[in-house]
Amino acid sequence: MTRGRPRDATVADRVVAVAGALLREGGYAGFTVDEVASRAGVAKTTLYRRWPTRDHLVAAAVATMLAETPLRDTGDARADLVRATLDIAAGLRAQTRALIAELVAYGARHDDLGSFLRELWTQRRQAASELIERGTARGQLRSGTDPAMLIDALVGPLYYRVLVTGDPITDDYVRAMADAALSGVAGQAEVPE
Amino acid sequence: MTRGRPRDATVADRVVAVAGALLREGGYAGFTVDEVASRAGVAKTTLYRRWPTRDHLVAAAVATMLAETPLRDTGDARADLVRATLDIAAGLRAQTRALIAELVAYGARHDDLGSFLRELWTQRRQAASELIERGTARGQLRSGTDPAMLIDALVGPLYYRVLVTGDPITDDYVRAMADAALSGVAGQAEVPE
Numbered sequence: 365m366t367r368g369r370p371r372d373a374t375v376a377d378r379v380v381a382v383a384g385a386l387l388r389e390g391g392y393a394g395f396t397v398d399e400v401a402s403r404a405g406v407a408k409t410t411l412y413r414r415w416p417t418r419d420h421l422v423a424a425a426v427a428t429m430l431a432e433t434p435l436r437d438t439g440d441a442r443a444d445l446v447r448a449t450l451d452i453a454a455g456l457r458a459q460t461r462a463l464i465a466e467l468v469a470y471g472a473r474h475d476d477l478g479s480f481l482r483e484l485w486t487q488r489r490q491a492a493s494e495l496i497e498r499g500t501a502r503g504q505l506r507s508g509t510d511p512a513m514l515i516d517a518l519v520g521p522l523y524y525r526v527l528v529t530g531d532p533i534t535d536d537y538v539r540a541m542a543d544a545a546l547s548g549v550a551g552q553a554e555v556p557e
Numbered sequence: 558m559t560r561g562r563p564r565d566a567t568v569a570d571r572v573v574a575v576a577g578a579l580l581r582e583g584g585y586a587g588f589t590v591d592e593v594a595s596r597a598g599v600a601k602t603t604l605y606r607r608w609p610t611r612d613h614l615v616a617a618a619v620a621t622m623l624a625e626t627p628l629r630d631t632g633d634a635r636a637d638l639v640r641a642t643l644d645i646a647a648g649l650r651a652q653t654r655a656l657i658a659e660l661v662a663y664g665a666r667h668d669d670l671g672s673f674l675r676e677l678w679t680q681r682r683q684a685a686s687e688l689i690e691r692g693t694a695r696g697q698l699r700s701g702t703d704p705a706m707l708i709d710a711l712v713g714p715l716y717y718r719v720l721v722t723g724d725p726i727t728d729d730y731v732r733a734m735a736d737a738a739l740s741g742v743a744g745q746a747e748v749p750e
Contacts, residue, residue, distance in 0.1 A: 463666035465658075468720045472658035485721055510726065516714035521706075523721060524713035527661045528678055531705065532702060541706060547740070 379404045379411060383425040388459060392466040395422060418475040426467065427484055429455065435491045441499020446542045448492065449518045453533045456526050465527055489515055505546075517545035572597045576618035581652060585659040599724055612670040619660065620677055622648065628684045633719060634692020639735045641680050642687065642711045646726045664679060682708055698739075710738035 382404040387395055397418050415421040433451035438444055443514040456464060471481040493511035500509050521541050523532045575597040580588055590611050593626045594601040608614040626644035631637055649657060664674040688705035691703050714734050 377683075416687035427606060461665040462662075467657075469658040469662040470722075472654040472720060482723060489722065503720040513714075513730075513737065516717055516722075516724075516734065517710065517737060518587075520714035520717035522672075522713070523717045524709055527665060527720065529682065529709075530665075530675065531709075541709065544706065544710060544738075 375404075375406060375410075375416065379406055379414075379421075380424050380428050383421050384429055387422065387425050387463060391460065391463045392422065399509065408504060417476075418529055419475075420430065423477055423480045423484075426481065429459075430484060430488065435488070435495060437495050437498065439502075441495060441502065441504040442546055444495060445492075445499075445514075445518060445546070446539065448495075449542050450523070450538050451536070452519060453522050453538045455519075456522055456533060461526055461530065464523075468523075468527060518542055560664050564578060568597075568599060568603075569607065572599055572607075572614075573617050573621050577613050577622055580615065580656060584653065584656045585615065585663070590614060610669075612673075612716075616670060616673045616677075619674065622652075623677060623681065628681070628688060630688050630691065633696075634688060634697040635696065635739055637688060638685075638692075638711060638739070639732065641688075642735050643728060643731050644713070645712060646715050646728070646731045649715055654719055654723065657716075661716075661720065707738065710736055 379400060383400050386399055395418065397408060397411055400421060401411050411421070415424060415543045433446050433448075433455055434449050436444055446508075468483060470479045471485075489512075492515050496505060496509060496511040496514055500507055505514075518541070522538070523535065525533050525537075535546075560597075567634060570630050572593060575691065576588075576593050578591055579596070589603055589610065590601060593614060594604050597604075604614070608617060626641075626648055628641050629637055660674060663671045663699070664678070682705075689707055691700060691705040692698045693700055698707075715726050715731070718726050718730075
Protein backbone atom coordinates (compact mmCIF):
# COMPACT_ATOMS: atom_id res chain seq x y z
CA MET A 365 0.00 0.00 0.00
CA THR A 366 3.05 2.25 0.22
CA ARG A 367 2.65 5.41 -1.84
CA GLY A 368 -0.65 4.15 -3.27
CA ARG A 369 0.94 1.21 -5.07
CA PRO A 370 -0.44 -2.29 -4.64
CA ARG A 371 1.58 -4.35 -2.18
CA ASP A 372 2.57 -7.03 -4.70
CA ALA A 373 4.04 -4.41 -7.07
CA THR A 374 6.29 -3.23 -4.24
CA VAL A 375 7.43 -6.78 -3.55
CA ALA A 376 8.01 -7.35 -7.27
CA ASP A 377 10.08 -4.15 -7.51
CA ARG A 378 12.18 -5.23 -4.54
CA VAL A 379 12.71 -8.72 -5.93
CA VAL A 380 13.76 -7.36 -9.33
CA ALA A 381 16.08 -4.82 -7.71
CA VAL A 382 17.69 -7.58 -5.64
CA ALA A 383 17.97 -9.75 -8.75
CA GLY A 384 19.70 -6.90 -10.62
CA ALA A 385 22.15 -6.32 -7.77
CA LEU A 386 22.95 -10.04 -7.59
CA LEU A 387 23.52 -10.19 -11.35
CA ARG A 388 25.92 -7.25 -11.16
CA GLU A 389 27.82 -8.89 -8.30
CA GLY A 390 28.11 -12.47 -9.41
CA GLY A 391 27.09 -12.53 -13.07
CA TYR A 392 24.76 -15.04 -14.62
CA ALA A 393 26.69 -18.05 -13.35
CA GLY A 394 26.37 -17.01 -9.73
CA PHE A 395 22.69 -16.14 -9.98
CA THR A 396 20.31 -18.35 -8.01
CA VAL A 397 16.61 -17.98 -7.19
CA ASP A 398 17.43 -19.14 -3.64
CA GLU A 399 19.77 -16.20 -3.10
CA VAL A 400 17.27 -13.69 -4.54
CA ALA A 401 14.49 -15.08 -2.32
CA SER A 402 16.72 -14.97 0.75
CA ARG A 403 17.98 -11.41 0.16
CA ALA A 404 14.52 -10.05 -0.74
CA GLY A 405 12.94 -11.80 2.23
CA VAL A 406 10.36 -13.48 0.01
CA ALA A 407 9.36 -17.14 -0.12
CA LYS A 408 10.74 -19.07 -3.09
CA THR A 409 7.23 -20.27 -3.94
CA THR A 410 6.11 -16.63 -4.29
CA LEU A 411 8.99 -15.98 -6.67
CA TYR A 412 8.27 -19.04 -8.79
CA ARG A 413 4.59 -18.06 -9.05
CA ARG A 414 5.56 -14.83 -10.80
CA TRP A 415 8.81 -15.86 -12.51
CA PRO A 416 8.53 -19.56 -13.44
CA THR A 417 12.26 -20.00 -14.11
CA ARG A 418 15.59 -18.46 -13.13
CA ASP A 419 15.83 -17.03 -16.66
CA HIS A 420 12.52 -15.19 -16.27
CA LEU A 421 13.95 -13.44 -13.23
CA VAL A 422 17.20 -12.60 -15.04
CA ALA A 423 15.16 -11.22 -17.96
CA ALA A 424 13.05 -9.06 -15.62
CA ALA A 425 16.20 -7.65 -14.01
CA VAL A 426 17.78 -6.83 -17.38
CA ALA A 427 14.55 -5.23 -18.65
CA THR A 428 14.50 -3.01 -15.55
CA MET A 429 18.15 -2.00 -16.08
CA LEU A 430 17.29 -0.95 -19.67
CA ALA A 431 14.09 0.86 -18.65
CA GLU A 432 16.16 3.09 -16.33
CA THR A 433 17.33 5.05 -19.38
CA PRO A 434 14.34 5.73 -21.66
CA LEU A 435 14.93 7.33 -25.04
CA ARG A 436 13.82 10.97 -25.09
CA ASP A 437 12.65 13.02 -28.08
CA THR A 438 13.19 16.70 -27.28
CA GLY A 439 12.92 17.81 -30.91
CA ASP A 440 16.73 17.98 -31.37
CA ALA A 441 17.60 14.62 -32.95
CA ARG A 442 21.37 15.09 -32.79
CA ALA A 443 21.38 16.06 -29.11
CA ASP A 444 18.95 13.24 -28.29
CA LEU A 445 21.11 10.65 -30.08
CA VAL A 446 24.25 11.81 -28.29
CA ARG A 447 22.35 11.73 -24.97
CA ALA A 448 21.02 8.22 -25.67
CA THR A 449 24.51 7.01 -26.58
CA LEU A 450 25.95 8.51 -23.39
CA ASP A 451 23.19 6.71 -21.44
CA ILE A 452 24.05 3.39 -23.08
CA ALA A 453 27.73 3.94 -22.25
CA ALA A 454 26.86 4.73 -18.63
CA GLY A 455 24.71 1.59 -18.48
CA LEU A 456 27.55 -0.53 -19.85
CA ARG A 457 30.04 1.05 -17.42
CA ALA A 458 27.72 0.20 -14.52
CA GLN A 459 27.92 -3.53 -15.29
CA THR A 460 30.91 -5.81 -15.16
CA ARG A 461 32.35 -6.75 -18.55
CA ALA A 462 31.87 -10.40 -17.67
CA LEU A 463 28.13 -9.95 -17.09
CA ILE A 464 27.61 -8.08 -20.36
CA ALA A 465 29.61 -10.74 -22.18
CA GLU A 466 27.59 -13.51 -20.56
CA LEU A 467 24.28 -11.86 -21.44
CA VAL A 468 25.43 -11.34 -25.01
CA ALA A 469 26.59 -14.96 -25.16
CA TYR A 470 23.15 -16.08 -23.93
CA GLY A 471 21.48 -13.69 -26.35
CA ALA A 472 23.37 -15.26 -29.25
CA ARG A 473 21.98 -18.69 -28.40
CA HIS A 474 18.46 -19.57 -29.39
CA ASP A 475 17.04 -20.28 -26.00
CA ASP A 476 14.19 -18.47 -24.22
CA LEU A 477 16.39 -15.93 -22.48
CA GLY A 478 18.19 -15.18 -25.73
CA SER A 479 14.92 -14.53 -27.56
CA PHE A 480 13.71 -12.29 -24.76
CA LEU A 481 16.95 -10.25 -24.71
CA ARG A 482 16.95 -9.85 -28.49
CA GLU A 483 13.31 -8.71 -28.33
CA LEU A 484 14.22 -6.08 -25.69
CA TRP A 485 17.13 -4.80 -27.79
CA THR A 486 14.96 -4.78 -30.94
CA GLN A 487 12.37 -2.58 -29.22
CA ARG A 488 15.10 -0.13 -28.20
CA ARG A 489 16.51 0.04 -31.71
CA GLN A 490 13.01 0.50 -33.14
CA ALA A 491 12.42 3.53 -30.90
CA ALA A 492 15.81 4.97 -31.92
CA SER A 493 15.03 4.39 -35.61
CA GLU A 494 11.80 6.37 -35.27
CA LEU A 495 13.66 9.20 -33.53
CA ILE A 496 16.17 9.26 -36.42
CA GLU A 497 13.36 9.31 -38.98
CA ARG A 498 11.68 12.23 -37.22
CA GLY A 499 15.04 14.05 -37.10
CA THR A 500 15.55 13.41 -40.81
CA ALA A 501 12.03 14.69 -41.57
CA ARG A 502 12.85 17.86 -39.60
CA GLY A 503 16.02 18.35 -41.66
CA GLN A 504 18.31 17.77 -38.64
CA LEU A 505 19.90 14.72 -40.25
CA ARG A 506 20.77 14.34 -43.90
CA SER A 507 17.87 13.03 -45.97
CA GLY A 508 18.42 9.36 -46.78
CA THR A 509 20.13 8.68 -43.44
CA ASP A 510 19.89 4.91 -42.83
CA PRO A 511 18.68 4.55 -39.21
CA ALA A 512 20.17 1.06 -38.73
CA MET A 513 23.59 2.19 -39.96
CA LEU A 514 23.58 5.27 -37.76
CA ILE A 515 22.61 3.21 -34.70
CA ASP A 516 25.35 0.67 -35.49
CA ALA A 517 27.91 3.48 -35.83
CA LEU A 518 26.84 5.01 -32.49
CA VAL A 519 26.44 1.87 -30.39
CA GLY A 520 28.69 -0.71 -32.10
CA PRO A 521 31.97 0.82 -30.91
CA LEU A 522 30.74 0.82 -27.29
CA TYR A 523 29.97 -2.89 -27.25
CA TYR A 524 33.24 -3.58 -29.10
CA ARG A 525 35.23 -1.75 -26.44
CA VAL A 526 33.41 -3.40 -23.55
CA LEU A 527 33.36 -6.91 -24.98
CA VAL A 528 36.49 -7.20 -27.09
CA THR A 529 39.16 -4.59 -26.43
CA GLY A 530 38.39 -3.72 -22.81
CA ASP A 531 39.24 -0.06 -23.55
CA PRO A 532 37.32 2.47 -21.43
CA ILE A 533 34.20 4.17 -22.81
CA THR A 534 34.50 7.63 -21.31
CA ASP A 535 31.98 10.39 -22.06
CA ASP A 536 34.68 12.19 -24.09
CA TYR A 537 35.16 9.07 -26.19
CA VAL A 538 31.40 8.68 -26.70
CA ARG A 539 31.01 12.34 -27.75
CA ALA A 540 33.93 12.13 -30.19
CA MET A 541 32.65 8.91 -31.74
CA ALA A 542 29.08 10.25 -31.92
CA ASP A 543 30.34 13.41 -33.66
CA ALA A 544 32.22 11.25 -36.16
CA ALA A 545 29.21 8.98 -36.73
CA LEU A 546 26.81 11.91 -37.14
CA SER A 547 29.16 13.58 -39.63
CA GLY A 548 29.92 10.39 -41.49
CA VAL A 549 26.55 8.68 -41.65
CA ALA A 550 24.19 11.58 -41.12
CA GLY A 551 26.21 14.29 -42.83
CA GLN A 552 25.71 17.98 -42.28
CA ALA A 553 22.08 18.90 -41.74
CA GLU A 554 20.54 20.56 -44.74
CA VAL A 555 19.18 23.97 -43.89
CA PRO A 556 15.41 23.81 -44.46
CA GLU A 557 14.23 26.40 -46.98
CA MET B 558 58.19 -34.87 -44.91
CA THR B 559 55.40 -33.69 -47.20
CA ARG B 560 56.44 -30.61 -49.13
CA GLY B 561 59.64 -30.38 -47.15
CA ARG B 562 57.90 -29.71 -43.82
CA PRO B 563 58.85 -31.67 -40.72
CA ARG B 564 56.43 -34.46 -39.91
CA ASP B 565 55.37 -33.10 -36.50
CA ALA B 566 54.43 -29.75 -38.04
CA THR B 567 52.12 -31.58 -40.43
CA VAL B 568 50.48 -33.45 -37.58
CA ALA B 569 50.15 -30.21 -35.61
CA ASP B 570 48.54 -28.47 -38.58
CA ARG B 571 46.07 -31.32 -38.97
CA VAL B 572 45.20 -31.34 -35.28
CA VAL B 573 44.66 -27.58 -35.24
CA ALA B 574 42.53 -27.74 -38.40
CA VAL B 575 40.41 -30.50 -36.85
CA ALA B 576 40.12 -28.47 -33.64
CA GLY B 577 38.95 -25.44 -35.63
CA ALA B 578 36.35 -27.47 -37.51
CA LEU B 579 35.07 -28.96 -34.26
CA LEU B 580 34.83 -25.52 -32.66
CA ARG B 581 32.82 -24.22 -35.60
CA GLU B 582 30.47 -27.20 -35.42
CA GLY B 583 29.79 -27.52 -31.74
CA GLY B 584 31.14 -24.37 -30.13
CA TYR B 585 33.28 -24.30 -27.02
CA ALA B 586 30.83 -26.35 -24.96
CA GLY B 587 30.96 -29.31 -27.34
CA PHE B 588 34.74 -29.22 -27.71
CA THR B 589 36.63 -32.21 -26.30
CA VAL B 590 40.25 -33.30 -26.66
CA ASP B 591 38.98 -36.87 -27.11
CA GLU B 592 37.01 -35.92 -30.20
CA VAL B 593 39.92 -33.95 -31.69
CA ALA B 594 42.29 -36.89 -31.09
CA SER B 595 39.85 -39.33 -32.63
CA ARG B 596 39.12 -37.25 -35.74
CA ALA B 597 42.78 -36.33 -36.30
CA GLY B 598 43.86 -39.96 -35.77
CA VAL B 599 46.40 -38.92 -33.14
CA ALA B 600 46.92 -40.37 -29.67
CA LYS B 601 45.56 -38.23 -26.83
CA THR B 602 48.95 -38.40 -25.10
CA THR B 603 50.55 -36.81 -28.17
CA LEU B 604 48.00 -34.00 -28.05
CA TYR B 605 48.52 -33.38 -24.35
CA ARG B 606 52.29 -33.25 -24.81
CA ARG B 607 51.91 -30.26 -27.13
CA TRP B 608 48.71 -28.65 -25.77
CA PRO B 609 48.60 -29.30 -22.01
CA THR B 610 44.91 -28.38 -21.66
CA ARG B 611 41.73 -28.23 -23.72
CA ASP B 612 41.98 -24.42 -23.63
CA HIS B 613 45.48 -24.51 -25.18
CA LEU B 614 44.01 -26.39 -28.12
CA VAL B 615 41.07 -23.96 -28.42
CA ALA B 616 43.52 -21.05 -28.33
CA ALA B 617 45.68 -22.61 -31.06
CA ALA B 618 42.61 -23.12 -33.26
CA VAL B 619 41.46 -19.52 -32.80
CA ALA B 620 44.97 -18.17 -33.47
CA THR B 621 45.03 -20.14 -36.72
CA MET B 622 41.61 -18.78 -37.75
CA LEU B 623 42.90 -15.23 -37.23
CA ALA B 624 46.19 -15.91 -39.01
CA GLU B 625 44.25 -16.94 -42.12
CA THR B 626 43.58 -13.27 -42.84
CA PRO B 627 46.82 -11.34 -42.30
CA LEU B 628 46.74 -7.56 -42.50
CA ARG B 629 48.34 -6.34 -45.73
CA ASP B 630 50.05 -2.99 -46.34
CA THR B 631 49.96 -2.30 -50.08
CA GLY B 632 50.69 1.40 -49.70
CA ASP B 633 47.02 2.42 -50.00
CA ALA B 634 45.83 2.74 -46.40
CA ARG B 635 42.15 3.29 -47.25
CA ALA B 636 41.95 0.27 -49.56
CA ASP B 637 43.89 -1.87 -47.05
CA LEU B 638 41.56 -0.89 -44.20
CA VAL B 639 38.44 -1.67 -46.25
CA ARG B 640 40.01 -5.00 -47.26
CA ALA B 641 40.89 -5.85 -43.65
CA THR B 642 37.36 -4.98 -42.52
CA LEU B 643 35.87 -7.16 -45.26
CA ASP B 644 38.17 -10.00 -44.10
CA ILE B 645 36.99 -9.61 -40.51
CA ALA B 646 33.36 -9.65 -41.67
CA ALA B 647 34.02 -12.81 -43.71
CA GLY B 648 35.69 -14.41 -40.69
CA LEU B 649 32.73 -13.54 -38.47
CA ARG B 650 30.28 -14.86 -41.06
CA ALA B 651 32.19 -18.16 -41.22
CA GLN B 652 31.60 -18.82 -37.50
CA THR B 653 28.37 -19.41 -35.66
CA ARG B 654 27.15 -16.47 -33.60
CA ALA B 655 27.14 -18.70 -30.53
CA LEU B 656 30.85 -19.53 -30.93
CA ILE B 657 31.83 -15.89 -31.37
CA ALA B 658 29.74 -14.95 -28.35
CA GLU B 659 31.35 -17.70 -26.27
CA LEU B 660 34.86 -16.65 -27.28
CA VAL B 661 34.04 -13.02 -26.49
CA ALA B 662 32.65 -14.10 -23.13
CA TYR B 663 35.91 -15.93 -22.42
CA GLY B 664 37.89 -12.92 -23.60
CA ALA B 665 36.06 -10.73 -21.09
CA ARG B 666 36.98 -13.02 -18.19
CA HIS B 667 40.34 -13.00 -16.52
CA ASP B 668 41.17 -16.64 -17.03
CA ASP B 669 43.98 -18.15 -19.10
CA LEU B 670 42.00 -18.55 -22.31
CA GLY B 671 40.55 -15.06 -21.91
CA SER B 672 44.01 -13.52 -21.49
CA PHE B 673 45.29 -15.38 -24.51
CA LEU B 674 42.37 -14.24 -26.70
CA ARG B 675 42.72 -10.62 -25.58
CA GLU B 676 46.44 -10.78 -26.37
CA LEU B 677 45.68 -12.08 -29.89
CA TRP B 678 43.16 -9.31 -30.51
CA THR B 679 45.54 -6.69 -29.10
CA GLN B 680 48.27 -7.77 -31.53
CA ARG B 681 45.84 -7.44 -34.45
CA ARG B 682 44.76 -3.97 -33.38
CA GLN B 683 48.40 -2.94 -32.92
CA ALA B 684 49.21 -3.97 -36.49
CA ALA B 685 46.15 -2.05 -37.75
CA SER B 686 47.18 1.04 -35.74
CA GLU B 687 50.61 1.01 -37.37
CA LEU B 688 49.01 0.72 -40.80
CA ILE B 689 46.81 3.74 -40.01
CA GLU B 690 49.81 5.72 -38.79
CA ARG B 691 51.72 4.96 -41.98
CA GLY B 692 48.64 6.00 -44.02
CA THR B 693 48.40 9.22 -42.05
CA ALA B 694 52.13 9.91 -42.60
CA ARG B 695 51.59 9.38 -46.35
CA GLY B 696 48.71 11.90 -46.32
CA GLN B 697 46.10 9.24 -47.16
CA LEU B 698 44.25 9.79 -43.90
CA ARG B 699 43.65 13.13 -42.22
CA SER B 700 46.51 14.14 -39.96
CA GLY B 701 45.55 13.61 -36.35
CA THR B 702 43.46 10.51 -37.15
CA ASP B 703 43.11 8.52 -33.92
CA PRO B 704 43.93 4.91 -34.86
CA ALA B 705 41.93 3.38 -31.98
CA MET B 706 38.82 5.39 -32.87
CA LEU B 707 39.07 4.52 -36.54
CA ILE B 708 39.45 0.80 -35.74
CA ASP B 709 36.47 0.97 -33.35
CA ALA B 710 34.37 2.67 -36.05
CA LEU B 711 35.33 0.03 -38.63
CA VAL B 712 35.09 -3.12 -36.51
CA GLY B 713 32.68 -2.20 -33.70
CA PRO B 714 29.53 -2.28 -35.86
CA LEU B 715 30.43 -5.77 -37.14
CA TYR B 716 30.67 -7.28 -33.67
CA TYR B 717 27.53 -5.39 -32.62
CA ARG B 718 25.56 -6.88 -35.51
CA VAL B 719 26.86 -10.41 -34.95
CA LEU B 720 26.57 -10.41 -31.17
CA VAL B 721 23.66 -8.13 -30.35
CA THR B 722 21.31 -7.42 -33.24
CA GLY B 723 21.85 -10.53 -35.35
CA ASP B 724 21.58 -8.39 -38.51
CA PRO B 725 23.62 -9.65 -41.48
CA ILE B 726 27.06 -8.17 -42.25
CA THR B 727 27.10 -8.22 -46.03
CA ASP B 728 30.03 -6.86 -48.05
CA ASP B 729 27.81 -3.95 -49.17
CA TYR B 730 27.11 -3.11 -45.53
CA VAL B 731 30.81 -3.30 -44.65
CA ARG B 732 31.80 -1.04 -47.55
CA ALA B 733 29.11 1.54 -46.70
CA MET B 734 30.08 1.59 -43.02
CA ALA B 735 33.79 1.76 -43.87
CA ASP B 736 33.16 4.69 -46.21
CA ALA B 737 31.24 6.46 -43.46
CA ALA B 738 33.95 5.72 -40.88
CA LEU B 739 36.76 6.84 -43.17
CA SER B 740 34.91 10.07 -43.98
CA GLY B 741 33.89 10.71 -40.39
CA VAL B 742 36.98 9.75 -38.44
CA ALA B 743 39.67 10.02 -41.08
CA GLY B 744 38.23 12.88 -43.11
CA GLN B 745 39.19 13.68 -46.63
CA ALA B 746 42.84 13.00 -47.35
CA GLU B 747 44.88 16.15 -47.53
CA VAL B 748 46.61 16.48 -50.87
CA PRO B 749 50.36 16.37 -50.17
CA GLU B 750 52.13 19.46 -51.43
